[in-house]
Amino acid sequence: MRIPNIARAAVNLAGVRFRRAERHWRTATRMAGHLGRQASRQQERMSHAPELARARVEQGRAAIERSRKRLARFDDHVLEPFRIERQIKRVLARQAAAGGPLIAGPWTSEVGYEALYWVPFLAWAADRYGVRPERIVALSRGGTGQWYRGIAGSYVEIFDLVDPGEFAKQAAAKRERGDQKQMALSEFDRDLIRLAGGRLGVRNPAVWHPGLMYRLFRAFWYGDRSLDFLLRHTDFRAVRAVDPVLDAPLPENYVAVKFYTGPALPDTDANRAALFELVQRLAAKMPVVMLDTGWSVDEHHDYSFEGLRNVTTLRPSLDPKTNLGLQTQVIAGARQFVGTCGGLAWLAPLLGVDTLAVYDDDRYLTAHLYAAKYAYRRTGGARFSTLNLKALRAVERPALI
């Protein structure tokens, strides 16, 4: 039996106690350090608390503001146009479902909107709502029946129903009211429909009024509808024109030219000089046929190019009832169309004629240029180019050779 070494045991026990105490001390020190750091962090956090809270509140406010704006935007730019679209499509469907002739019109506003939007819109609507051409009666002015070929089986000339002077008076009154676009059915429109109905022997005919198109595409012009939306509600087709019947024959090769005043090409000395020079240069290369009417039923007036060689004018052959039809035929036979960016310039590419559309101010043209250039390219229309007189003047004076 071994005698226990009390001294060694005591030393061992003391060592164990000591190491335990040391461990406890280390733990306590670590804990104290940890708590201290935590406390200082907490203290720092507390000192930044107002700032952090403010930042959080600010972020929250920004999120609320963003959501509010998003909702408002969604309502303005998505729901409202969608509601209008639904209303319009209901009217189109209701009128299409009614029996008897369907009057498409009366078209009494600008030529440009008719060529660029109204006719392609009608083509789309007739196809979408299954209305056969025999049922559709186009009601327009100036002999534009050929624009509606394949869409409308018949055409009623507004100038057969009312005197051009009366028409011009009504148009001027509408302009004064600031209501040149046919957003809604006016009294004058009602009269025209009634007169056209009388001619067709129909009371209360179904009507697709231009206001449907204006209201549907207004969102596109303001930037609230995409180009894709416009293209999904239009059907751009080539327009075929018959040969013109004129007192004097046209040259074999010629450029058709039509310059009129408007916001895109205001009647200024600088513009007049530039256009005169342009026509002169064109005439030096090829005969020019001017499509000037000499009279006006709207606020646009033709520029005059008197005394230029190699320039003939259609003026003697034109009368209000047939002027647009005849101009269409002359453009269709031309090598190129050069004119004010607007009106017939939107039609010429659909006639297969390369077009140079001239402007000085593109403020009111942006959406139309966007739509036209894209649509013509997509539908295989002729080339549509633009000439900006402002740019030309900036680069050189005299401008063109």
Added chain:
Amino acid sequence: MRRALARWRARTRDVGDRWRTWRQQWAVERDLERAIEGSAPILAGPWLSEVGYEVLYWVPFLRWVKAAYRIPDERFVIMSRGGTGSWYRDISPRYLEALDHVSPQELAARASAGALKQREVSDLDRRLVERASAAVGSGRVNLLHPSLMFRWFAPFWSGHETLSFVESHTRYARIQPSPDVAVPMALPADYVAVKFYGAKSLPDDPAVRVQLRAIVDALSDRFPIVQLDTGLGLDDHADVRLEAHDRVTSISGRLDARTNLAVQTRIIAGARMYVGTCGSLAWLAPLLGVPTVPVFTDAAFLHAHLHLARRIYGRVGGGTFSPVDLAGLLDAGLAIGRTDRVTVGRVS
């Protein structure tokens, strides 16, 4: 019955298209919110794509992000190339130069490989982000990558989204050139800045070059010309080199890649007019307050950009923006200037 079915199908397709576009936009918006959350610095970039998209979309988009999410200046760190810090001055003063970390040759190779648009985060982008993080000296940076903007506005460029969508997610403002950048040459007192390069919108063919030379001649009859032909070849557009002319000063060979855009910005800002290919710096010049004449022959890839540009420059009080479509003039057998005294120059 068939018509009704066709109408129903068309309506379903419309709603489906719309729904897909919205879902894409919501996804981008979520990614955007992730990119800016927290308090770490936000690296906006690295921008290595075309100048035009940077000026017309990226910078105004960043302005909108900053305003809509109320992000303080100090959180934004911009990374771009060519010394374009002044374009971002109202977004953040912290600008990192990408060309400090990547060689011009590498950028040029990337451009010629057709990878110019940053539709996704590339290896090069990742490398630059790492360098930027190190330069910022912060452990972590949030990345606001250009691909987000490209995804965001792609439906507009393809005609599926509205102009008002772009307008409500951008903020346009005038740009001031950096006063600290030195122009490495003496400039005439009153000059026109000209930059023509070959592009899809203005192919470098003999007929076009004759016309461009005629334009430069016509301009030089009235004003000295400063031609912004950098000769750096950092993107896929080669400068159209017009013949030497005593009234035309070229900047070729005088520019450092790292500051070339800053210098060109200063030169344009001091010009009485900017005339050039419709693209790149032609989108910047009106924002510098300089009347601009962008020239093109084919607008196929420009429709959406021209539409937007026509709307915004007037609104921010920029210089006039008067595009010239040469195609129509050439079709009509007309020309600007005196083409009879012009001979065809060499292609660069």
